[in-house]
Amino acid sequence: MRIASWNVNSVGARLxxxxxxxxxxxxxxxCLQELKCAEDAFPHDEVGELGYEVAAxxxxxxxxVAVLSRVGLADVRRGLLDExxxxxxxxxxxAQEPRAIGATCGGVRVWSVYVPNGRAVDHPxxxxxxxxxxxxxxxxxxxxxxxxxxxxxxxxxxxxxxDVWDIAEFAGCTHVTEEERKALTALTEVGLTEVHPRPxxxxxxxxxWDYRALRFPNNxxxxxxxxxxDDRFSGAVTDAYVDRNARKGKGTSDHAPVVxxxxxx
Numbered sequence: 476m477r478i479a480s481w482n483v484n485s486v487g488a489r490l491x492x493x494x495x496x497x498x499x500x501x502x503x504x505x506c507l508q509e510l511k512c513a514e515d516a517f518p519h520d521e522v523g524e525l526g527y528e529v530a531a532x533x534x535x536x537x538x539x540v541a542v543l544s545r546v547g548l549a550d551v552r553r554g555l556l557d558e559x560x561x562x563x564x565x566x567x568x569x570a571q572e573p574r575a576i577g578a579t580c581g582g583v584r585v586w587s588v589y590v591p592n593g594r595a596v597d598h599p600x601x602x603x604x605x606x607x608x609x610x611x612x613x614x615x616x617x618x619x620x621x622x623x624x625x626x627x628x629x630x631x632x633x634x635x636x637x638d639v640w641d642i643a644e645f646a647g648c649t650h651v652t653e654e655e656r657k658a659l660t661a662l663t664e665v666g667l668t669e670v671h672p673r674p675x676x677x678x679x680x681x682x683x684w685d686y687r688a689l690r691f692p693n694n695x696x697x698x699x700x701x702x703x704x705d706d707r708f709s710g711a712v713t714d715a716y717v718d719r720n721a722r723k724g725k726g727t728s729d730h731a732p733v734v735x736x737x738x739x740x
Contacts, residue, residue: 476546476581476737478504480627480700481721482589482683482730485511486541489728490518496721497525500734503546504580506587506627510539517541532576539573540589540628546581556614559606561591562599575611577618582739583708584618588628593649601649604631608658615703616665623707623739626667629683629730630701632659634669637679638698640690650699659701667703672715672733680717683730691722700733711737 479502483489486507497505510517510533517531528548533539542548553576560569577586588611591604615626632655636642645651674680681696690696702715714736722731 476504476583476739477502477734478506478580478583478585478625478627478737479732479734480506480508480587480629480702481732482508482629482700482728484509484728484730486517486539487512489726490521492721492727494521494525496718496732497522497527497543500718500732502734503544504583504585505543505732506585507541507543508539508587508589508629510541511536512539530576530578532573534573537572538589540576540587542576542578542580542585542587544578544580548578548580550577550579550584552577555607555610556617558610559603561603574607575614577614579622582622583737584622584624586614586618586626586628588626588630590628590630590632592631593655596647596649596652604649605654605658608655608661612658612661612665615662615667619666619705623705623711623737624667625670625702625704625708625735626662627702627733627735629699630659631699632656632701633697633699634659634701638681640681640695640697650697662703666705668706668709670702670704670709670712670715670735672702672717672735674717675719681719681731682717682733684722686729700730702733702735707739708737711739713738
């Protein structure tokens with residue numbers, strides 16, 4: 476099986492790129508993040524013509540996640556166990572954002588996740604991010620027993636200093652703090668390990684490059700799109716890579732897909 480993850484940064488704006496990539500890379504399962512559309516606005520027909528079923532979780536303009544599968548799609552779960560909400564400025568009540576969706580595809584339990592950004596260390600969104608990651612850990616602990624299990628997505632955390640192009644540029648910023656990295660490492664406490672992809676170019680498999688300041692041509696990126704799996708999943712990996720080529724050209728997402736090939740019985 477080929478299982479991939481991609482923050483498309485608007486499925487509507489990126490639909491031609493998405494369809495072209497699906498036809499070229501031919502993943503059996505694709506986890507998408509940052510759909511920026513409601514569930515009923517997802518292009519079901521277009522991806523369906525390529526043989527994919529879709530489970531989407533989105534409410535409109537922001538966030539949104541999906542699982543696309545051509546090997547079956549069952550037991551869909553939208554949202555994490557005890558998932559926290561976020562109280563936006565000026566709002567009266569917390570809202571649960573569409574950031575996680577799980578499904579069983581071809582005998583593998585997969586989750587597509589879009590971890591909150593955090594915005595700034597002193598911002599309420601940062602505390603929300605840490606609570607959200609704790610809910611992800613709880614959900615993984617509950618679900619990982621029966622089938623090979625993997626969590627894929629945009630984690631908005633660089634696991635180490637080497638996973639950003641210049642750690643000095645991130646002093647005092649989110650994505651690299653000790654607290655975020657501890658929350659990420661906590662996934663290993665429930666039996667998950669990170670699958671490390673190889674780069675197609677350069678030494679580090681960056682997955683994100685800001686649109687500004689020529690970050691991509693200068694390879695000034697971050698590795699924040701990650702894959703975690705249990706022993707059955709991680710032990711079956713035959714290859715993993717970041718498809719940097721999908722980031723090239725005009726009209727692309729600012730993220731590149733992460734592709735994992737597994738040979739499961």
